[in-house]
Amino acid sequence: MADGELSRQLASSQILDCNFDKDFCSWTQDTTDQKDWARQANGTATQGTGPSQDHTSGHGYYAYLETSTGFRGSSAQLISPKITVGTGKACLTFWYHMYGPHVADLNVYGPTNKIIWNRNGNQNNIWKQASVDVSAGSSFSM
Secondary structure, three states, X not given: OOOOHHHHHOOHHHOOOOOOOOOOOOOEXXXXXXXXXXXXXXXXXXXXXXXXXXXXXXXXXXXEOOOOOOOOOOOOOEEOOOEEEOOOOEEEEEEEOOOOOOOOEEEEEXXXXXXXXXXXXXXXXXXXXXXEEEOOOEEEOX
């Protein structure tokens, strides 16, 4: 699946595309969790963790969560705007980077707050692409 496929399958008012260069676009921080995502450019503050640059251009920003500090079991969520998937399936395609000794879970939640995609632990120092199908007839935030 190509980048932006979900955007083409959803109505134009439901576009989820965001490269994080200017801000978090229409994604919002969950106010009930323990940590917040940050926008980061270049490398991370903790040596041996995170990406050295963004995936899109190599000179922009990415959404970042520091996992080397804090307490085990804490969570941080970025919430999408509400989307509606009509007939057929849509596909969410995104890039992720999980590198370092304190990396835990990265989850994507779908309808009814069910995990529809998950990765756990160190995934090496490389950006990886993921795709997950989103069911038809759904109206929810991710």
